[in-house]
Amino acid sequence: MKNIYNVVVLLLTDNCLKQIDTSIESIHSQTFEQKRLKIVAVDNGSTDGTYERLIKYARESELAVFRLRERFLPTRLLCHALSFLDYINYKYITILRPGDILYPDFIARCADIMEKYSDCERGILISETDIREESGKLKQQSPIFTNNCILRKKVHYPYLLTTGFEHKVQSFYCRGMIPLILPELPFAVDHTAWFKMANYLFANDCIYIRESLSAIRDTAYEDPVHELMLRLYQITRCEITSSHRPADMPPGYTGKVPSAKQVRDRLCRLALKYAAQAVNQGNNKIADKILLFIEMVEADILNNEEYNLVKQAIKNSDHLEMEKFRPAWETVSPPQGAVII
Amino acid sequence: MKKAPLVSIMIPNRNHAGFLGTCIESALNQTYDNIEIVVLDNCSDDNSIDVASRYINRGVSVCRNPHNIFNNSYKVLSRLTQGKYMTLLCADDLIKPEFIKKCVNIMEKNSEVGYVHCERDYIDTYGKITELDPFYNCSFIAPGHSALPIYMLTDVAQPAQCLFRRSTFNSVHGYDTEFDHTNADKELWFKLSLISDYAYLREKLALIRIHEARESIIGFRNFFHPLAMYLSIDSQAKRGALSGCSNVVERLPAAFEKLAGESLQIALSCLKENDRGLAKKYLLFSRIVFSDIVNTENFNNVSELCARDDDTFKNSNDDVENVFVYRKRSYPPPEGYTMIEENHYQ
Numbered sequence: 001m002k003n004i005y006n007v008v009v010l011l012l013t014d015n016c017l018k019q020i021d022t023s024i025e026s027i028h029s030q031t032f033e034q035k036r037l038k039i040v041a042v043d044n045g046s047t048d049g050t051y052e053r054l055i056k057y058a059r060e061s062e063l064a065v066f067r068l069r070e071r072f073l074p075t076r077l078l079c080h081a082l083s084f085l086d087y088i089n090y091k092y093i094t095i096l097r098p099g100d101i102l103y104p105d106f107i108a109r110c111a112d113i114m115e116k117y118s119d120c121e122r123g124i125l126i127s128e129t130d131i132r133e134e135s136g137k138l139k140q141q142s143p144i145f146t147n148n149c150i151l152r153k154k155v156h157y158p159y160l161l162t163t164g165f166e167h168k169v170q171s172f173y174c175r176g177m178i179p180l181i182l183p184e185l186p187f188a189v190d191h192t193a194w195f196k197m198a199n200y201l202f203a204n205d206c207i208y209i210r211e212s213l214s215a216i217r218d219t220a221y222e223d224p225v226h227e228l229m230l231r232l233y234q235i236t237r238c239e240i241t242s243s244h245r246p247a248d249m250p251p252g253y254t255g256k257v258p259s260a261k262q263v264r265d266r267l268c269r270l271a272l273k274y275a276a277q278a279v280n281q282g283n284n285k286i287a288d289k290i291l292l293f294i295e296m297v298e299a300d301i302l303n304n305e306e307y308n309l310v311k312q313a314i315k316n317s318d319h320l321e322m323e324k325f326r327p328a329w330e331t332v333s334p335p336q337g338a339v340i341i
Numbered sequence: 342m343k344k345a346p347l348v349s350i351m352i353p354n355r356n357h358a359g360f361l362g363t364c365i366e367s368a369l370n371q372t373y374d375n376i377e378i379v380v381l382d383n384c385s386d387d388n389s390i391d392v393a394s395r396y397i398n399r400g401v402s403v404c405r406n407p408h409n410i411f412n413n414s415y416k417v418l419s420r421l422t423q424g425k426y427m428t429l430l431c432a433d434d435l436i437k438p439e440f441i442k443k444c445v446n447i448m449e450k451n452s453e454v455g456y457v458h459c460e461r462d463y464i465d466t467y468g469k470i471t472e473l474d475p476f477y478n479c480s481f482i483a484p485g486h487s488a489l490p491i492y493m494l495t496d497v498a499q500p501a502q503c504l505f506r507r508s509t510f511n512s513v514h515g516y517d518t519e520f521d522h523t524n525a526d527k528e529l530w531f532k533l534s535l536i537s538d539y540a541y542l543r544e545k546l547a548l549i550r551i552h553e554a555r556e557s558i559i560g561f562r563n564f565f566h567p568l569a570m571y572l573s574i575d576s577q578a579k580r581g582a583l584s585g586c587s588n589v590v591e592r593l594p595a596a597f598e599k600l601a602g603e604s605l606q607i608a609l610s611c612l613k614e615n616d617r618g619l620a621k622k623y624l625l626f627s628r629i630v631f632s633d634i635v636n637t638e639n640f641n642n643v644s645e646l647c648a649r650d651d652d653t654f655k656n657s658n659d660d661v662e663n664v665f666v667y668r669k670r671s672y673p674p675p676e677g678y679t680m681i682e683e684n685h686y687q
Binding site: 296 | 572621628629
């Protein structure tokens with residue numbers, strides 16, 4: 001017998017009148033059975049008419065709306081929003097930001113894969129996404145991995161963190177898999193899509209799908225030094241809390257995992273790229289800091305060719321050929337030990 | 342007569358069998374009557390559970406986690422207890438008999454106060470006490486917002502020096518389990534100050550244990566601590582800005598400068614342990630967060646020590662000891678404070 005279940009699309013809105021229509025339309029055109037699709041909008045005290053627009057949708061369709069009196073920071077908002085879902089019967093959930101769109105078969109496809117592969121440890125699916133520019137134009141990203149795969153929590157997760165700051169993914173979760181730890185992360189106040197996802201992965205194995213099934217709004221990352229620190233923090237945390245010796249790995253995993261050195265190498269390569277970018281933008285102060293960061297992460301980098309190139313360029317105010325800095329997020333094979341699907 | 346409100350003393354423990362007994366005794370010896378004591382053993386490898394269970398017939402409730410759940414113990418503890426007020430007493434620390442009574446008195450008289458700090462001394466493994474200067478120069482109650490910037494710079498107190506109002510503690514979602522202790526403490530004080538007033542008792546009512554196995558020291562070794570510090574200071578400034586506290590934003594540069602200074606101190610202690618690799622990391626970190634640190638004497642001293650070749654380094658123990666001059670402290674209270682007299686809480 002075919003499984004019957006509901007899927008929630010959670011829409012968190014905050015003064016985004018211009019963006020909600022496209023997002024809601026994209027949900028309405030899903031190929032997944034519409035009556036099993038629950039759209040829940042939680043409004044963070046918008047004052048630009050967003051809330052009124054949501055009410056209009058609620059009157060015309062099955063959309064549920066909640067409005068918060070007080071404004072919350074992003075993570076706390078998510079936490080509150082999830083509490084409104086307690087009385088809804090659903091199996092899977094995805095969170096959509098206003099302005100982002102889901103391609104018509106996003107939900108059907110993700111739900112299918114989850115039905116096939118998810119279990120009590122695999123509660124998250126991440127899929128590649130296109131980038132939606134301000135003008136509405138779509139830009140493709142190069143996927144993280146060459147294959148669909150299942151990544152083991154903690155051990156494979158630092159590897160994901162060394163992907164470019166601009167890289168985005170869309171997530172799809174089993175109910176109850178968005179961890180309770182989320183609202184407590186005080187510095188998640190300015191989280192990027194990546195960081196948000198990163199936290200979820202602590203407790204979950206993750207299914208990676210390399211198809212692009214959605215389009216996400218382009219957002220700039222903040223200070224690159226801050227981004228790098230955030231990543232190093234997360235990587236360190238994984239290393240400390242990871243108790244997954246190869247022997248502990250569940251069946252299906254080969255038992256080999258990427259080494260700490262491999263992860264740090266990738267992080268340094270990523271950092272070098274941003275240092276070079278900063279040099280070309282004439283921001284030597286940031287470039288300097290990034291070089292210090294790199295040295296801090298990997299003391300033996302001082303002999304590296306690219307590292308010295310950037311160093312020279314800062315000194316002589318040269319322009320750097322970005323070609324030399326291979327993007328750290330070029331598509332690679334899944335990390336050692338991941339299950340290919 | 343109205344009954345005194347219930348106070349929960351929550352004791353998380355991991356592998357502190359040697360200290361746990363004295364710690365529980367100090368909780369049992371309180372002059373305050375209405376107390377519940379819960380020990381939560383975080384799946385220790387030593388005989389902690391035997392030590393703790395000796396106190397069951399004296400009313401202490403003893404629980405044990407299925408495996409090491411790190412700081413999440415605090416969360417479990419707060420669910421295991423009911424008191425109107427609560428304190429987190431780490432199993433290696435001690436509280437003095439009057440601690441609960443005095444803190445509760447302040448809280449009962451001032452309903453806006455969400456948490457009270459008292460003063461402390463250090464105690465080592467063998468019970469030797471080191472006296473410390475109190476942080477502030479008088480006892481007071483201050484608006485939480487004016488205390489905020491201080492927690493970007495320093496932690497002021499550790500959990501064993503603090504009594505919380507449960508309602509305030511719950512509305513900030515409790516202790517941050519993501520952090521190592523030093524950071525989690527500061528972060529908790531910061532969050533509490535965002536929504537409540539703060540009271541400070543300039544009386545030494547707690548003893549904080551200083552020993553090798555302290556989690557905070559472990560945090561320094563794996564380089565987790567400075568990164569968390571950096572990120573939390575940054576986010577505190579952002580949250581302060583959102584709550585309209587300009588004093589928080591203004592202190593951001595000072596907070597980074599302080600963090601850089603602390604990194605130098607940690608670099609120095611790494612040198613004492615002969616770990617020059619780690620010391621260098623801390624030196625680099627201090628430059629990232631505060632680039633002008635390179636012009637300070639402390640920085641030059643520490644980096645000179647780092648750069649010595651192996652032979653000279655072996656003979657430089659005395660230099661390592663003498664690099665820093667430690668400041669004494671006793672600061673004036675935060676703005677808008679009201680001084681409190683001793684008879685107010687006796």
